[in-house]
Amino acid sequence: MRDTLISRADVVTGAPERYAKQLVPHLGRRTEFTTDGATSTAAIAGGTGVIEVGDGVLTLVAEAPDAETLARVQDVLGRHLERFGQRNELAVVWMTAPTAD
Template identity: 40%
Template sequence: MHSAHATVRSEKAGRYLVQLCKHFAHKIPATWEETEGEDTKGHADFGIGACEMTAKDGALVLACNAPDAEGLGKVKDVIEDHVARFAWKEELKVEWQDGPAAS
């Protein structure tokens, strides 16, 4: 399994997470859970790989995985493109780190 993670700082992290999941849900299995005063969590399954998302402490935490490097690259590209589009006013940039996110 190949994996990568990123932390994107934004006070609107929860809003972006929900927006991403709602958008993806039109074409792929995507779910999210909004909770008052707690972390917001989301999941998108692209078939070739998946992305777990968490909004907490002013950051959008992304953890992607796929069975192969090509699938992981495609998932990362889709996530990165959509974060940039939805957060264009903030000019957010996703900087990926190889491997799983630290627990």
């Protein structure tokens, strides 16, 4: 049995709270987010998406059972954040976490 695939993008910005406040309600029109403190989580495209506000960084985490689903979760989170942050040239670069054998 294969472990869940996980990838993460740490997007450096001076306004992580503002971008999270845009991203969560926008995506929340199609899926329900659960927010606990600085972390919001939702089922997205067959996987899970996490948006976490940090000090000068907005962290996106994508989790999925397979590579195709992981790519869809990454696309949904990354594409929307880049669109909201276009003026400030935000770029989402995903790093895939290693899986246990």
